[in-house]
Amino acid sequence: MRSPFLFLPLFLYFIVQVPAQEHPDVAIIVKGSDLVAEISDTFVCATLDWWPREKCNYYQCPWGESSILNLNLSHPFLAKSIRAFSPLRIRVGGSLQDQVVYGMPNLGTPCLPFSKTDDGLFGFSRGCLSTSRWDEINHLFQKTGVVTTFGLNALYGRHRAQSNQWVGAWNSTNARAFIEYSISKGYNVDSWEFGNELSGQGVSASVSADQYARDLIALKAVLKVLYRGSRREALLVAPGGFFDQPWYARLLQASGAGTIDAVTHHIYNLGPGNDPNIRERITDPAYLSGEADTYRALRLTIQRTGPWSSAWVGEAGGAFNSGSRLVSKAFLNSFCALLWHRLMGKGVLSTDVSGSSYLRAYAHCRKGKEGGVSMLLINLSRYTKFSVRVVDVLYGDGEGGRRDDGKREEYHLTAKDGNHLSQTVLLNGTPLEISEEGDVPPLNPVNAAVRSPVEVAPLSIAFVVLPDFEAKACLR
Ligand SMILES: *[C@@H]1O[C@H](CO)[C@@H](O)[C@H](O)[C@H]1NC(C)=O
Ligand SMILES: *[C@@H]1O[C@H](CO)[C@@H](O)[C@H](O)[C@H]1NC(C)=O
Numbered sequence: 001m002r003s004p005f006l007f008l009p010l011f012l013y014f015i016v017q018v019p020a021q022e023h024p025d026v027a028i029i030v031k032g033s034d035l036v037a038e039i040s041d042t043f044v045c046a047t048l049d050w051w052p053r054e055k056c057n058y059y060q061c062p063w064g065e066s067s068i069l070n071l072n073l074s075h076p077f078l079a080k081s082i083r084a085f086s087p088l089r090i091r092v093g094g095s096l097q098d099q100v101v102y103g104m105p106n107l108g109t110p111c112l113p114f115s116k117t118d119d120g121l122f123g124f125s126r127g128c129l130s131t132s133r134w135d136e137i138n139h140l141f142q143k144t145g146v147v148t149t150f151g152l153n154a155l156y157g158r159h160r161a162q163s164n165q166w167v168g169a170w171n172s173t174n175a176r177a178f179i180e181y182s183i184s185k186g187y188n189v190d191s192w193e194f195g196n197e198l199s200g201q202g203v204s205a206s207v208s209a210d211q212y213a214r215d216l217i218a219l220k221a222v223l224k225v226l227y228r229g230s231r232r233e234a235l236l237v238a239p240g241g242f243f244d245q246p247w248y249a250r251l252l253q254a255s256g257a258g259t260i261d262a263v264t265h266h267i268y269n270l271g272p273g274n275d276p277n278i279r280e281r282i283t284d285p286a287y288l289s290g291e292a293d294t295y296r297a298l299r300l301t302i303q304r305t306g307p308w309s310s311a312w313v314g315e316a317g318g319a320f321n322s323g324s325r326l327v328s329k330a331f332l333n334s335f336c337a338l339l340w341h342r343l344m345g346k347g348v349l350s351t352d353v354s355g356s357s358y359l360r361a362y363a364h365c366r367k368g369k370e371g372g373v374s375m376l377l378i379n380l381s382r383y384t385k386f387s388v389r390v391v392d393v394l395y396g397d398g399e400g401g402r403r404d405d406g407k408r409e410e411y412h413l414t415a416k417d418g419n420h421l422s423q424t425v426l427l428n429g430t431p432l433e434i435s436e437e438g439d440v441p442p443l444n445p446v447n448a449a450v451r452s453p454v455e456v457a458p459l460s461i462a463f464v465v466l467p468d469f470e471a472k473a474c475l476r
């Protein structure tokens, strides 16, 4: 029988065959005629945080020497890892950001690092970023082509009023000198982010949306003056916090058209790092889908109150308070991000999965090549083995220009010993390890006949590249 979708020629049609007693058949339909969204070149990005080695949660202190202030910037692994993602956006920011001062002459106090103190936010004093450290960081960033987003201290000059409410106007003096210094040195900061997790109720401190908006208007004016005559003015990004609809809407309204270029929010939907339910949550499709509602609400808020702006995820740690010891550094690791970066292009195609929520499917235009589609399939099921048959209805089903000889490329990521909490990931069955020199191992696909079914193992991730799939939207 001919496929009922034959009259819609730009659809790719997957038939997923599952034992009837477990699930109904699952079909994935990718619409190749239109893009539903576009991602940026720096969709996969990273945060360098401020936490010093003294930061501990749940009887462990995982940060070690990974802070902006103590990271070994000349370690070759670091430069090699950054280059693997080129261009990598690095956001410099995190909880202590609103206690960072910059070692500019106008600081008026010595430039000292963070120290533990009971009366400071998050249990730490102010800490200072010296010009020499900032120079070293930029040396690395320039060498490796980093796109920098720098999070500014948005509490400077305010004082605590009651509980965690901070009041008073932001004092821009120290930040302004820091931005001016950065421009004078030719440091290419793509965007300045204002504040960290001060929105809504705040995490440790909060600021009202109206006051925040006034300060953003002032900061935008500072940027306008300082970037006069530059090739490009840096973007202004805010508020880098948890999405609180009324607060975000008010911020966009009160700061006005053109002030905030990108609205950032953070995702920590798994809960605190010591929550025993995290292991279940990371494979529970219903739970994971909750984040889509948050993102949709943010997008809607921007459309209604700040259409000049766009929605960014500024930080997504999964589990808060330094991650979950068993889950955060397991199987789902940076190799998956690297494959995404290499294979998934900017154009996002509409993907419709019906039947099972345990199979997640994403389709993008193929990266770096004209035509073709890359798909990401995630099998969250522990027990049901789907077999995905790819039918490209563009060439009919059994007649005409059908290409039985076509090939597709598959990259299957599985966890060692089938344990998704393992720290070793296998690509097409072979463990992926960084070499002793810090080089990324080759990430090679296996080829399969385009008409054969794709088997996605339980609790695994597969990237599938379909070079012959002619998505019209990807040819522009
Ligand atoms: C940084 O890493 C390099 C290369 O491994 C090493 O030689 C150097 O001693 C390290 N520096 C510090 C301060 O640990
Ligand atoms: C703002 O901060 C600077 C130090 O960076 C200080 O000299 C100045 O007095 C402050 N301004 C106000 C209005 O508090």
Ligand SMILES: *[C@@H]1O[C@H](CO)[C@@H](O)[C@H](O)[C@H]1NC(C)=O
Binding pocket: 016, 359, 379, 380, 381, 382, 383, 384, 385, 386, 387, 388, 454, 455, 456, 457, 458, 459
């Ligand atoms: C997902 O894994 C289950 C468990 O073995 C399996 O039955 C199912 O076929 C897999 N899904 C796909 C799309 O291969």
